[in-house]
Amino acid sequence: MKLPSQQYGEFYQRDRTIHPPAYAPAYKTSVLRSPQKSLISLQNSLSEVTGPVFGADELGPLDNDLIMNYAKTGLPVGERIVVHGHVLDENGHPVKNALVEVWQANAGGRYRHRNDTYIAPIDPNFGGCGRVLTDENGHYVYRTIKPGPYPWRNNVNDWRPAHVHYSISGSGWAQRLVTQMYFEGDPLIASCPILRTIPSEAAVRQLIAPLDRNAGIQLDSLAYRFDIVLRGSRATWFENAVQPDDPMQGE
């Protein structure tokens, strides 16, 4: 049996109730940067089910080692950590060859960015970005320094909990995602205006990485685990779903 949507390989409808609304006034910058008209719902075509494919040869050997990839005169300051996890789709299947890109502040909460003017110093040995492709099992790993919290102008004295920014590019354009990972036990999580743009408690919890003692390196690094879920499709349930006579594709 071949059902129409199975042939298309289209992605499951995005559940907007777990995502923040575009207009979230407690996060003030969203007010002028949120569309006011409804999004137009679009059934996936080839333009949405396809997407860029990346190769291992495009990344360098230190790209997933934030401790070493900008070390100039010594090691960066701060808590050494390993972060790892799986990129899965909504079916629970691994997303192989997904491009995971991360960026973050240094241990003092300062970004290496020309627009960041926070008083905490730049760490001469820390760049704050890395990237990795998921393996056959959808697994990724990188090593870094635990980022520090920092203040920002939203209310006059809001503080971001420690976090790592993520960008994930899966197999299809419609899976494209940016998000942020937080750390278990951070007392600033409860009052973060950006995290609180998310209406679902379960969805918030999904962004908080637990300490993973087993994945740490003895006498060297603690580890945190962060699994990421991208949209699923019928095509990944039925591996041979995309057929040459697929009506999405024409002749």
Added chain:
Amino acid sequence: MTTMVNQLEYLKETASQTAGPYVHIGLAPKQAGFDIFENNFGSVLAGPRTKGERIRVEGRVFDGSGTPLRDVLIEIWQANAAGKYNHPADRQKKPIDKTFRGWGRGCSDFKTGIWAFDTIKPGSVMGRNNRPMAPHISFWIVARGINVGLSTRMYFSDEQVANGKDPVLNLIEWEVRRKTLIATREERKGQVVYRFDINIQGPDETVFFDI
């Protein structure tokens, strides 16, 4: 009491969060002001041997006050000149161009807000139900203050006939809004430039899609 049924075991998609003001560190470190990776992803899609008409696509993204976003990051995805995506799910009987991935990443200038891509004009791709789509480029827009990346499409002003039949443009109930997706062709010193300004809010708010 609620009726008990077996639970469906689907996972939930990870929630989106804003890319923030420092998105360049991770996705375009040179723009952030430093050099770290040997190989950087960028806004030039077409190589010297890529087939197709060379074009530049440029514009600005405006917020609800009419101010250009100077910290926006945009990715684009498009078919090659023959109308084929460089991806295994595209089974159309058309040639792949090995020199063309069809993907690019660009940032607005910190002062002017202008972003630009150097690419080729894509061919027409077959849409659903055997209805060809007019040539178009898919856009994905993230920045501080944007909680979920915005998806839209850019079409070409010199493709009036194809645009008139395009199944996606025709899905937009309000005809007056369709023009927000059509980039204007200009020639500048012999170079073909398509101008595509994006308005997040306002009377000319760009059509964004839930894809």
